[in-house]
Amino acid sequence: MRFSRWDAQGNVYLLTEQAELTADAVRAAVAGTDGILQVTARGADWAEIVIWNPDGSTAELSGNGTRIAARWLADKTGADLVRVRVGPREVVARMLAGGEVEQDMGEVVVYERERVAGLDVTAVSVGNPHAVVEGDPADLPLIGPLLETHPRYPNRTNVQVARRDGPGEITARVWERGAGETASSGTSAVAVAAAFGHEEAIVRFPGGPLKVRFEGARAFLTGPARPVD
Secondary structure (H helix, E strand, O other), X not given: OOOXXXXXXXXXXXXXXXXXXXXXXXXXXXXXXXXXXXXXXXXXXXXXXXXXXXXXXXXXXXXXXXXXXXXXXHHHHOOOEEEEEEOOEEEEEEEXXXXXXXXXXXXXXXOOOEEEOOEEEEEEEOOOEEEEEEOOHHHHHHHHHHHXXXXXXXXXXXXXXXXXXXXXXXXXXXXXXXXXXXXXXXXXXXXXXXXXXXXXXEEEXXXXXXXXXXXXXXXXXXXXXXXXX
16 A cells, blocks of 8 residues: 655654555554545545544544645645645645645534533534643643543544643643644644634644634634645
8 A cells, every 4th residue: 555654743644545445454564643534526626535543443533633634735836825625524625835725614612611521521523523621732642542432522532632822822731632632733823722712822732732723613723734744
């Protein structure tokens, strides 16, 4: 199976145009990365992808994954604007200078804060599910697996533990459904900024910062994506 290897602020994905993939094949090939991006169809300025988690499950959306797919296609075709479809969701990505990409992630829904497993949790939908806890990011290894599989979330959820550092400044760690802790997450950056009520924010993960801004309920995410030798 032929792959290219890509990095987006510490989120490392394998990308392939392999026509057929199975959960078993993904688990065998993932090799310590954060998943596999399977390009199932493409044109000069659009691509359809499936996002595979390391455990062989699939994800509804990935901000870093769609940014990688957009950058990959732009490098091939020279397109400045790329549409990446994941199931019913479409992310529109605009190429910027220096390898940065700005993505229109679509509308975000923030739900009322609730008490889950003794924690104050804000659920956020970014096309995929998130559970945001305001607290010390160092507590993620305990909170992440607890909430991911909690009965409150029958289909499991992504989990973020985040701290406000100042106006528009956030530090966060993320526990991704089906992957465990990852160095960063694009949809998690959007979820945290939305849960904290910021119109613009820099969200700093161990893998590096991502920028988020909102126009109404619509989120825009900016960050890099680059091939790894």
